[in-house]
Amino acid sequence: FGNGERTGNVDLVTLAMNLFSQGIDPQVDLSDIDEIRRTVEYCTNLPVHPRHPYAGDLVYTAFSGSHQDAIKKGLEDLDEQAAEQGVPVSQLTWEAPYLPIDPHDVGRTYEAVIRVNSQSGKGGVAYILKAEHRLDLPRRAQIEFSRVIQERTDAEGGEMTPDEIWSVFRAEYLDRTTPLQLNSVHTSSAAGEKDALAVNVYVDGELQSLQGEGNGPIAAFVAAINELPGSGDQGGFDVRVLDYAEHALSSGGDAVAAAYVECLVRDSVYWGVGIDANIVTASLKAVISAVNRAAG
Numbered sequence: 001f002g003n004g005e006r007t008g009n010v011d012l013v014t015l016a017m018n019l020f021s022q023g024i025d026p027q028v029d030l031s032d033i034d035e036i037r038r039t040v041e042y043c044t045n046l047p048v049h050p051r052h053p054y055a056g057d058l059v060y061t062a063f064s065g066s067h068q069d070a071i072k073k074g075l076e077d078l079d080e081q082a083a084e085q086g087v088p089v090s091q092l093t094w095e096a097p098y099l100p101i102d103p104h105d106v107g108r109t110y111e112a113v114i115r116v117n118s119q120s121g122k123g124g125v126a127y128i129l130k131a132e133h134r135l136d137l138p139r140r141a142q143i144e145f146s147r148v149i150q151e152r153t154d155a156e157g158g159e160m161t162p163d164e165i166w167s168v169f170r171a172e173y174l175d176r177t178t179p180l181q182l183n184s185v186h187t188s189s190a191a192g193e194k195d196a197l198a199v200n201v202y203v204d205g206e207l208q209s210l211q212g213e214g215n216g217p218i219a220a221f222v223a224a225i226n227e228l229p230g231s232g233d234q235g236g237f238d239v240r241v242l243d244y245a246e247h248a249l250s251s252g253g254d255a256v257a258a259a260y261v262e263c264l265v266r267d268s269v270y271w272g273v274g275i276d277a278n279i280v281t282a283s284l285k286a287v288i289s290a291v292n293r294a295a296g
Contacts, residue, residue, distance in 0.1 A: 001040055001048050021100045030054075033106040044270040053155065060103045063229060069123025070097035072130075125149050128162045134249045138260050141271040148172055173273040176292035180203050180225070181286055187217050195220045197282070203228060217280045218244065218261070221287060237291055240264040246279060261286040265294035 004013035013033070016026035030036065037048050037055045050057040074096035082089045095100045126142040129135040137145065152168060153160060160168075183200035194213045197220035199209055212224030223240050243262035250256050259274045259282040270293045276286025 001037070001041075002049075003044055003046050010018045013055055014053050017101065017106075020105070030106055034108070054101070054106065058097065058107055059172050066123075067098050068130065069126060069220055072127040073097075074099070075127075113177070125165060131163050133166060135169075135258055135273075136247055137242070137247045137273075138262075138271075140243070140262065141260055141273075144271050145172070171273075171290050172246065172293065174275065177202070177288065178292060179295050180288045180291055182281070183207060185217075185221075185281055187220070187280060192224060195225060197221055199224060201225070201288075218287060219281050221284050222280060225287075226289070238266045239287065239291060242269065244283070246283065249275070257282050259283040259286040261290055263287060263290035265291055268294060270294050 001013055012028070012115070013030065013036075016028040016030060019026040020030075028052045033055050037293050040048055048055055051059060053059060061179065066137060070295065072079060078089050078094075078096060080093060081092055081093055085092070090102070090104065096102075123142075125146045126137055129137060129145075148168060149160065149165060181202040183202060187195055187197050189195040195216055197214075197217055199210050199212075199221060201210055208228075210224040210227070212220040212227075214220035214223050218241055222241060225237050228237055241261055241263055244260070246257060246259045248255055248257050254277070256275060256277050257279045259276075261272045261274075261283065263270055263272060270290040272286040272288065272290030272293065274282040274287075276282035
């Protein structure tokens with residue numbers, strides 16, 4: 001690791017990994033580079049620098065938003081190529097921005113590649129949500145949530161872990177229960193007719209039964225909640241859906257779906273997120289998420 005080579009020799013790890021990154025087998029087993037580093041640090045009583053090539057704690061990490069976005073897209077491209085060819089990523093020629101080698105080759109994981117602090121952008125936050133929780137946020141939702149994280153890191157300083165990011169996401173999009181909270185929903189439709197919806201919703205803690213019609217369950221639900229008087233002195237909800245996206249989080253009998261809805265609530269735009277085994281319920285939860293975020 002560069003300790004004691006005062007005659008100008010490059011350290012063994014850097015030399016070996018430089019050869020490895022160019023497709024040349026250095027005949028040195030560095031598949032668990034962290035264990036090697038810990039052993040050397042113990043024997044020499046000298047720390048390995050966090051920015052040491054290939055072995056440092058921070059060498060496979062990215063804080064910059066532009067770097068994070070490039071890494072995210074590069075890893076996604078590798079996944080797509082592997083899926084098309086029907087082979088694991090490890091069998092492909094490694095090509096990822098800012099990552100000269102696959103971190104798995106030295107015993108590292110992708111989880112530590114993206115690190116989020118005040119310098120980070122939407123790419124890093126979006127990568128963590130997708131890698132850790134399979135949530136593939138639409139681009140404008142990525143931008144919105146990255147601002148939430150930016151405010152937190154600016155206020156508190158330091159770095160946010162994936163668990164902390166998920167906690168902030170849940171608090172911001174999933175766990176708000178005022179002024180609206182979904183209790184139950186029933187939809188019906190007939191060929192050539194609008195969807196009819198009957199839904200029980202808690203409004204400021206009071207259970208109310210609502211009905212609405214529209215070109216689909218979301219439109220029917222928005223029509224129903226727009227008839228409510230609103231919360232406090234805000235004078236009605238006045239919700240309009242601008243965009244919608246959905247995808248599955250899992251498959252099989254216990255499949256769960258995520259829905260994302262961009263809403264104009266009065267004069268401001270908010271994204272909402274809903275997760276449920278039923279895609280209609282997830283969509284309505286997403287609308288409620290946006291309304292509750294607008295209420296503050």
